[in-house]
């Protein structure tokens with residue numbers, strides 16, 4: 001059984017497994033769903049299954065093709081990424097088209113994955129259309145996106161859509177436990193992950209920062225403002241990546257609001273959102289944090 005090491009998305013696993021078992025591999029797939037839920041891992045494993053030479057167990061992890069895949073060295077597997085994180089250019093699609101025209105070398109099929117396919121420029125997407133309309137018999141393309149609405153309808157209509165779902169909090173927790181990463185990760189922190197393992201791993205690295213935010217919020221209603229400023233080092237030193245911490249603050253406030261509907265909490269949430277805007281607009285960072293803490297303190301103390 002394939003996809004054993006991947007958590008969540010059981011329906012997708014069934015679908016892709018049966019595609020392989022029935023040897024009903026199509027020419028173009030579109031993997032759709034939020035970031036960090038395993039679309040890329042699924043795409044690579046699916047590619048390995050398509051290319052595997054074993055007749056019964058795919059992927060077998062033993063044939064030449066599987067070994068080439070696992071050492072990131074398969075001549076019939078190509079991945080296209082945005083070079084600059086902003087766009088996928090027509091030159092990259094032309095390169096793919098040159099390569100796809102050549103017969104497979106190692107396996108009897110070829111697989112191409114385009115990550116963040118919504119970043120294709122219009123020219124790149126229009127160029128890819130030709131390949132999607134008349135793909136070589138041996139080729140499969142997997143387009144991945146977390147922004148389906150940005151893809152051309154003509155591209156979407158030529159792909160089989162595979163929908164990925166966010167992962168349950170309990171499954172994320174199990175994953176962290178299995179990898180000994182769960183210590184200090186609270187229920188509130190799990191809620192921040194929004195069903196994404198990728199986010200959970202990032203959050204785990206900063207769990208001490210999140211814990212400090214939690215402590216700060218607990219303190220704010222019964223401590224002097226100078227004390228609050230002195231104990232908010234976590235915010236002052238997080239200039240480059242403060243947004244997640246501010247989002248976390250608001251998650252905590254939202255949870256308080258669910259328990260007691262107070263206008264003061266609504267105002268605190270609003271203050272955090274305003275602070276985010278000021279910081280994004282390049283206002284003085286330390287002053288923005290000073291101001292934010294003072295506002296929240298005035299509301300809640």
Ligand SMILES: [Zn+2]
Pocket residue numbers: 051052053054058059060061062063064065066067
């Ligand atoms: Zn194999």
